[in-house]
Amino acid sequence: MEEKIFDLAIIGFGPAAITAGIYASRYKLNSMIIGKTKGGMITTAHLMDNYPGIEDVSGIDFTDKIVKHLEKYKECKIKEDEVIGISEIDNNFFISTKDGENIKSKSLIIATGTEKRKANIKGEKEFIGKGVTYCTTCDGFLYKNKKVVVLGSGDSAFNSALYLSNIAEKVYLICRKCSPSTENKNLIEKVEENEKIEILYETEVEEIKGEKMVEKIITNKKEEIEVSGVFIEIGLIPQSVLFQNLNIEFENNFIKINKYCETSKKGVFAAGDITTGFCELKQVITAEAMGAVSATYANKYLKTK
Amino acid sequence: MNITELTKENFKESVKEGVSVVDFWAPWCAPCNMMTPILQNLSEEATNFKVFKVNVDQEQELGAEFNIMSIPCLKIIKDGEVKEEIIGLTSKERILEVINTII
Ligand SMILES: Cc1cc2nc3c(=O)[nH]c(=O)nc-3n(C[C@H](O)[C@H](O)[C@H](O)COP(=O)(O)OP(=O)(O)OC[C@H]3O[C@@H](n4cnc5c(N)ncnc54)[C@H](O)[C@@H]3O)c2cc1C
Numbered sequence A: 001m002e003e004k005i006f007d008l009a010i011i012g013f014g015p016a017a018i019t020a021g022i023y024a025s026r027y028k029l030n031s032m033i034i035g036k037t038k039g040g041m042i043t044t045a046h047l048m049d050n051y052p053g054i055e056d057v058s059g060i061d062f063t064d065k066i067v068k069h070l071e072k073y074k075e076c077k078i079k080e081d082e083v084i085g086i087s088e089i090d091n092n093f094f095i096s097t098k099d100g101e102n103i104k105s106k107s108l109i110i111a112t113g114t115e116k117r118k119a120n121i122k123g124e125k126e127f128i129g130k131g132v133t134y135c136t137t138c139d140g141f142l143y144k145n146k147k148v149v150v151l152g153s154g155d156s157a158f159n160s161a162l163y164l165s166n167i168a169e170k171v172y173l174i175c176r177k178c179s180p181s182t183e184n185k186n187l188i189e190k191v192e193e194n195e196k197i198e199i200l201y202e203t204e205v206e207e208i209k210g211e212k213m214v215e216k217i218i219t220n221k222k223e224e225i226e227v228s229g230v231f232i233e234i235g236l237i238p239q240s241v242l243f244q245n246l247n248i249e250f251e252n253n254f255i256k257i258n259k260y261c262e263t264s265k266k267g268v269f270a271a272g273d274i275t276t277g278f279c280e281l282k283q284v285i286t287a288e289a290m291g292a293v294s295a296t297y298a299n300k301y302l303k304t305k
Numbered sequence B: 001m002n003i004t005e006l007t008k009e010n011f012k013e014s015v016k017e018g019v020s021v022v023d024f025w026a027p028w029c030a031p032c033n034m035m036t037p038i039l040q041n042l043s044e045e046a047t048n049f050k051v052f053k054v055n056v057d058q059e060q061e062l063g064a065e066f067n068i069m070s071i072p073c074l075k076i077i078k079d080g081e082v083k084e085e086i087i088g089l090t091s092k093e094r095i096l097e098v099i100n101t102i103i
Helices: A015-026 A040-044 A059-071 A136-143 A155-165 A185-193 A241-246 A284-304 B011-015 B030-045 B060-065 B092-102
Strands: A005-011 A031-035 A076-080 A083-089 A092-097 A102-110 A114-116 A147-151 A170-174 A197-200 A205-209 A216-219 A224-226 A229-232 A236-238 A268-270 B019-025 B050-055 B073-078 B081-087
Touching (some): A005 A092, A015 A059, A015 A284, A102 A284, A136 A229, A155 A170, A155 A185, A185 A197, B011 B019, B030 B050, B081 B092
Parallel strands (some): A031 A076, A147 A229, B019 B050
Antiparallel strands (some): A092 A102, A114 A236, A205 A216, B073 B081
């Protein structure tokens, strides 16, 4: 491959990265998106209804729209690949990917988002795909008229429970805390009023058991609950390990940014769920806003370089 | 050429002989959609095995018969018998690796 240096490399392929790509293209930057999963986390949303201008849209349809929009611009190349290494020499960044490519760039936007947290329960790993799942929208319908349990007390756990109540015979929602940790009153009300959902507060799952497939869970109160499915929705972990050697600042593994989406290192910007930015609201609209801001200030930075 | 979708009517007959990779999927599952181009590519290059798909939304009986509890799920079948499975999004290399242990 010829030695080519990009103005901007955008790592990630979620809403933050895609928006950064659109803005960078409009600034005529020679840029490249390198991302593992097209659309990122929102592809797993059954329904999004809080994005102004687009009502009731599935995560997959929404992704199609924003990717199409990005592809309209030819300035931003797209590479569906995983970044496995990154280093900096003389203010330039060297990125290596799983497919064995090396990409060189003058600036960087990190938008690698988060991944679902594993619960580390006895039996969890063994039963992945045999009853244990992390994607309600993918697998929910496979539990028609079965009993399931959802672990977690936040927004996604409550949403999952509600979604599953339309499919499963019975849904147990197991929260470690003593009250919901979502602020969404409307959602809490719907879950609490739903006859199929039983909420167990201050409860933890100690073990997942079964012969070949999940058959039951055992709680810290030594209660046995018969279920076929265990849906784990206990939060997200930032995908930031890869960037530790860039000498940027972190806060609880999230990348620290200022209001211009700058990290503590010149030429490195970050956007979306991976960051500490925008009052901790982790949504598509805030991720996209940060994507726009980061590309704008990357453009400014490149002009001074 | 598109990958052949199997139904409960033709499933047994189709996987009866040789090695087959069967992808259990559904349209609304994002990781399943990401598997599609990988499988497409795999099937175009396949010489000593076959690639099929089963839409578990339409083919619920097959889904139940094969204990599909998470998708995408690939079953690697030899002469009608399931030998291996790969659950979740995976790479072409990984699938080939598994196939090669069976062929
Ligand atoms: C079930 C569910 C429902 C949701 N519903 C809503 C909703 O209704 N409204 C709303 O506003 N928000 C919703 N969200 C939140 C929303 O999905 C996120 O806030 C948003 O996707 C964040 O965008 P992002 O671009 O920062 O990160 P992500 O979407 O997480 O994207 C990160 C990207 O980086 C890639 N990546 C990670 N590591 C690497 C690597 N090493 N190399 C290359 N690429 C890498 C990933 O593959 C992915 O493409 C929901 C989330 C979930 C899980």
